[in-house]
Amino acid sequence: MNLIKRLARKEYIPLYIGMALMSVFVAFSLFPSLFAPYHPKEMFAAWQGVSAAHLLGTNDIGYDIFSELVYASSTTLIVGITAALVSLLIGSAIGIMAGFLSGWKGEILDGIVNVFLLIPMLPMAIVVAAYLGPGLNNIILVIAVLGWCATARAVRAKTKQLKQTPFVESLVILGIPKRQIMLKHIFPNLTEIALAKYIMSVGSFMLMEAALSFLGLGDPTKVTWGGMINLAYKCGGFSKGALNWYLPPGICIAMCVLAFFCVNYYFEKKALQVDGDKRSYLD
Amino acid sequence: MKPTVRRIVTSILCLVVVIILNFLLPRMMPGDPVLMLTGIDEDAISQAQYEMYKEKLGLDRPLIEQFADYISDLSGGNLGYSYHYKDTVANIMAQRVPATLQVAIPTIIISSLCALFLGYITGYRKNSKLDTLLTSSFIVVHAVPSFLLAMIMVTVFAYHLGWFPLGGLSSIRVPDSAFLAFLDRLKHLVLPVTTLTIASVPGKYLLLRNITAAAKDDKYVIYARARGLSEKRIIFVHILRNTVQPFITMVGLNVGFIIAGSMIIENIFSINGMGTLIYQATSSRDFPTLQGCLFITALAVVIANIITDIICVAIDPKVRYGVYESD
Numbered sequence: 001m002n003l004i005k006r007l008a009r010k011e012y013i014p015l016y017i018g019m020a021l022m023s024v025f026v027a028f029s030l031f032p033s034l035f036a037p038y039h040p041k042e043m044f045a046a047w048q049g050v051s052a053a054h055l056l057g058t059n060d061i062g063y064d065i066f067s068e069l070v071y072a073s074s075t076t077l078i079v080g081i082t083a084a085l086v087s088l089l090i091g092s093a094i095g096i097m098a099g100f101l102s103g104w105k106g107e108i109l110d111g112i113v114n115v116f117l118l119i120p121m122l123p124m125a126i127v128v129a130a131y132l133g134p135g136l137n138n139i140i141l142v143i144a145v146l147g148w149c150a151t152a153r154a155v156r157a158k159t160k161q162l163k164q165t166p167f168v169e170s171l172v173i174l175g176i177p178k179r180q181i182m183l184k185h186i187f188p189n190l191t192e193i194a195l196a197k198y199i200m201s202v203g204s205f206m207l208m209e210a211a212l213s214f215l216g217l218g219d220p221t222k223v224t225w226g227g228m229i230n231l232a233y234k235c236g237g238f239s240k241g242a243l244n245w246y247l248p249p250g251i252c253i254a255m256c257v258l259a260f261f262c263v264n265y266y267f268e269k270k271a272l273q274v275d276g277d278k279r280s281y282l283d
Numbered sequence: 284m285k286p287t288v289r290r291i292v293t294s295i296l297c298l299v300v301v302i303i304l305n306f307l308l309p310r311m312m313p314g315d316p317v318l319m320l321t322g323i324d325e326d327a328i329s330q331a332q333y334e335m336y337k338e339k340l341g342l343d344r345p346l347i348e349q350f351a352d353y354i355s356d357l358s359g360g361n362l363g364y365s366y367h368y369k370d371t372v373a374n375i376m377a378q379r380v381p382a383t384l385q386v387a388i389p390t391i392i393i394s395s396l397c398a399l400f401l402g403y404i405t406g407y408r409k410n411s412k413l414d415t416l417l418t419s420s421f422i423v424v425h426a427v428p429s430f431l432l433a434m435i436m437v438t439v440f441a442y443h444l445g446w447f448p449l450g451g452l453s454s455i456r457v458p459d460s461a462f463l464a465f466l467d468r469l470k471h472l473v474l475p476v477t478t479l480t481i482a483s484v485p486g487k488y489l490l491l492r493n494i495t496a497a498a499k500d501d502k503y504v505i506y507a508r509a510r511g512l513s514e515k516r517i518i519f520v521h522i523l524r525n526t527v528q529p530f531i532t533m534v535g536l537n538v539g540f541i542i543a544g545s546m547i548i549e550n551i552f553s554i555n556g557m558g559t560l561i562y563q564a565t566s567s568r569d570f571p572t573l574q575g576c577l578f579i580t581a582l583a584v585v586i587a588n589i590i591t592d593i594i595c596v597a598i599d600p601k602v603r604y605g606v607y608e609s610d
Contacts, residue, residue, distance in 0.1 A: 118297040120539035120584050123577040130565055130573055131312040210428050211547055216565050238434060241442060250431030257426035265422060
């Protein structure tokens with residue numbers, strides 16, 4: 001009884017919502033054939049509306065939209081998760097060094113982070129993605145290489161804070177090498193912020209991928225939600241008012257991103273309770 | 284280096300990085316730079332043509348010389364030539380940028396004011412019912428891609444309700460009198476500006492809420508409360524004045540985000556701005572135009588940042604003494 005009461009507490013609501021949404025999409029991407037009634041490339045009559053045979057109708061060349069939706073979820077998740085992982089690695093490495101090193105090395109890294117924060121990300125990503133050409137790996141690369149600065153900024157701020165704590169000061173006085181202090185003593189204290197930023201980046205990178213695919217820069221061989229909306233827009237689904245074609249992929253993107261935001265919201269509240277810090281990592 | 288000088292140097296460095304990348308990308312990426320910069324297919328180009336373009340673009344000379352040329356071209360306002368549109372990129376930009384700015388500038392103003400108002404109120408009353416409601420609904424809105432929002436807006440308010448026009452920036456027949464033409468333009472701008480405002484408020488709101496929540500326990504706030512000042516006065520006179528620097532900086536940083544957002548939604552509202560240009564340029568692989576868009580956006584961001592930095596120095600003495608640098 002006590003356990004049920006504890007699990008039903010109000011603060012868990014965002015976590016539950018996030019987990020529930022996330023598990024739906026993870027299930028979609030792990031076992032698409034279980035959920036999708038048809039293969040995504042199976043053709044039926046085009047421009048069908050909502051019916052029992054086709055839950056969300058068919059598109060202009062007769063693909064079943066619901067099946068496409070299910071098969072597309074893995075691509076979006078993969079892009080978000082891998083790109084965020086790469087950017088986490090770059091961001092935390094540069095962030096720690098920019099925050100901890102002093103002198104010209106620190107100045108230069110600090111400057112690099114500040115300059116990258118200013119670069120308008122979407123136009124940059126569009127140009128680089130256009131040059132690299134379509135392909136899933138290229139999209140991941142572009143997003144990761146341009147998106148690490150938010151992580152770096154948060155890690156840098158926290159490292160600067162930690163640098164002034166007595167335990168780091170005493171390590172410096174003891175003559176412990178800088179690399180050891182950064183990796184063994186500061187890094188473990190950064191896991192919370194790194195995790196929060198990672199979850200946040202997964203969400204925002206999925207949005208980024210959707211925007212790039214919507215602009216037609218996605219991988220044409222893979223079905224993605226952004227790509228589906230792009231097709232619906234290009235092939236007249238939008239101007240014909242085929243709601244069943246262009247709304248569901250967009251809602252899927254929003255739900256999937258929301259799942260990650262919710263989980264982050266919960267973890268952050270937890271971290272703030274422990275830390276007594278008032279800053280949120282949601283921005 | 285003084286903190287303000289450092290920030291202005293950072294802004295200028297950002298522009299330099301974008302220029303260098305713009306220069307290097309076509310020359311370093313896999314593929315032939317001649318084909319990339321002209322946008323001609325490999326099979327469609329003859330050997331003589333290839334040589335001519337190569338010489339014209341200066342691709343046969345050393346990289347340093349090319350870069351010097353590139354910089355002198357840029358400083359003269361020459362952004363390159365789009366073989367797809369058969370026009371200079373600067374000309375194309377001059378036609379397209381005003382439309383984007385007409386969407387972006389009102390959005391920047393309206394969304395900043397909305398975020399300011401809501402963020403400061405809920406930040407001051409963190410964990411109240413209003414705060415929980417607003418913050419959770421903004422987190423939901425934050426997750427919605429802007430193009431979906433734009434499509435929903437058009438479907439509901441233009442298709443079904445017919446309150447606003449479907450797209451474009453003015454009616455096919457623009458009214459004669461200047462006032463009616465202005466009203467017509469306003470009517471066309473309502474939907475795109477609202478969409479972009481809704482898409483850009485959450486990020487700013489969350490940031491401002493954080494700033495206010497962190498400031499509300501400062502001593503000056505406690506004193507103000509002890510003096511019996513009204514909540515409104517404490518929030519919008521005392522806290523706002525003390526936290527105005529991060530707010531102004533945020534508005535400056537937001538310029539790039541909003542221009543990028545405008546690029547995404549312009550297609551849906553059929554506005555002939557940079558966004559539609561980017562859409563067409565990506566499908567026709569028109570690289571000079573894409574790079575022009577990137578350069579213009581970066582330029583706008585850098586100018587906005589320098590202006591906001593100067594405003595900060597002018598109105599906030601704390602910036603002059605570098606109080607915020609410890610953050």
